[in-house]
Amino acid sequence: MTSATLASADPTQNESSRSASAVREGGVGAPAGERRQRWADAAAPAAAAALRHVRAVAGVIRPIAWVLIVAAIALWIAGSVLGWWELTVAAVVITSALALCALFLIGRTAYDVSLDLNRTHVIVGERAVGALTLSNPGGRAILPSRVVLPVGAGRGVFDVGRLAAGESIEELFAIPTSRRTVLPVGPVSVVRGDPLGLFERVHRRDEPVDLYVHPRTVRFDGQSLGFVRDLEGLTARDLSRDDVSFHALREYQPGDDLRHVHWRSSARTGDVMVRQYEETRRSHFVIGLSCNPSDYRDTDEFELAISAAGSLGLRAVRDSRRVDLRVQGRSVPATTGKRLLDALSALEPSKPRDGDILDLTTALVSTVELASIVVLVCGSGVNPAKLRAACGRVPFGARVLAIVAHTGATPSLRRVGEADVVTIGELEQLPAALRKVLA
Structure with missing residues (x-):
């Protein structure tokens, strides 16, 4: 018998021969690959930790x-x-x-840091006063160091001397404000370094605090802006069976509420007469503020327009009206005066592709359909034809007011279509200009 016949007759021998052949052909490659993968997975955290240490040292x-x-x-x-x-x-x-x-890098800098801003909301031109408290909670003294307090793009530096165990020190500071913005204050950094400035070790403490620098606003005299003279809002052209604004009498129709029957007229005419009403709606104050730089001559006009919009929005909020403030591409929170001013503090000029005052009005009309009053705020870069077109896109029945911020100009009032257009050269002129509109 041949060896081939013996091999085919013994299945156990065939299996072992195939296993040996697989080993010889590299079948052990798969387990080796798995071992290499496990080694790589185990080494990855160590390599990441080593990289972090190298970065910390560097x-x-x-x-x-x-x-x-x-x-x-x-x-x-x-x-x-x-x-x-x-x-x-x-x-x-x-x-x-x-x-x-x-x-000089050797030593502890484990301060307990407390950052306290007396006011986190200030108006342009005011100073934000705060205190930085450093204490040593440990049992050993902390060598002299520097404390850095970032404020926006700048920073304040405090030189802190040797601080004994349990001792604390308070540093007072004042942040001047010259422009409307939102300034991140902090995080506080404790810096240890050498006299030559070759090495510097920074430990960050505490959390940053946002300082809101609100735009300037002006108050209005009286109880209301005066645009809406009744308690419930402007009347609409639509007739209703039930409301507070009486319109006329008409004959009774099946389904009418008997509570609205006018009995004296019914007795006089012989027919059942019911009251008919005009629908009213709650005062809905909508402000469209253009942020397109091309609508303004310079940044001063843009700031004047923001201040005017903020003044009108605050007055409307105090009058318990529903306020919507819209800029290019989005709506600005205006449910409360604080939220309104906070949002205006962070407002930046829009991109030219976001559109101008005309595009803003188009978007405003499509999203706010039942506006009682629409105020459009822009700069002197908007020509009269474009302003007329923008005012013409406001829904019928809503009162339209346009405010043009033109720094240095004499206040004026003119009529453009169905809209009153007020031009102001400075913020203090706004109340008197609105009184002329209502005269």
Whole structure:
């Protein structure tokens, strides 16, 4: 019998032969690949931790220190290769200076930091006063350090002396405000460094606080803006069977509420007469503020327009009206005066592709259909034809007022179509201009 016949007759031998053949052909490759993957997975956290440590160490070295480190290495190499003792001495001096400066990083900076802003909402021109309290909760003294308080793009630096265990210190500061914005104050950073400024170790403490610098606003005299003279709102052209604004009498129709029967007229005419009403709606105050830079001559006009819109919105909120403030592409929160001013503090000029006052009015009309009063606020960059077109797109039945911010101009009032157009040169002129509209 041949070996081929024996192999086919013994299935156990066939299986073992196939397994040996698989081993010889590299079948162990799959388990080895799995082991390599497991090693890679196990090494990944260690590599990430090592990378974090390297970044932390590199983060304390300032640019000037990197220059000196490179110079020291170059001098060591040049001194040993060329045999120049002067280069080696220079390398020793630089290396010693680096080592001595690095010793200043040793020490604790575990302050307890408390940042307290007396007011987180101020008006342009006011100062925001705050206090920074540093305390040492440990049992050992903390060496002198610097405390950095970022305020927007700038920062304040406080030199803190040696702080004994359990001791605390308070630093007062004032933040001047010259423009409408939202300033992030903090986070407080404790800086340890050397006198030469080669190394700097920064520990961040506390959380940043937003300081809202509100636009300037002006108050209006009287109890109301005067545009809506009745308690419930403007009357509409639609007739209703039940409302508060009486319109006329008509004959009774099946389904009418008998409570609205006018009995005296019914007795006089012989027919049952019922009251008919005009629908009224709650005063809905809508402000459209253009943020397109092309609608303004300069940034001063833009700030004047924001202040005018904020003044009108605050007055409407105080009159318990529903207020909607819209800019290009979005609606600005205006449910309360604080939210309105906070949102205006963060308002920035829009992109030219977002449209001008005409596009803003079109979007406003499509989203706010039942407006009682629509106020459009823009700058002197809007020509009369475009302003007329924008006012003409306001829904029928809503009163339209346009306010044009034109710095340095004499206040004026003119009529454009069905809209009153008020031009103001400064914010204080707005109340008197509105009184002319109501006269």
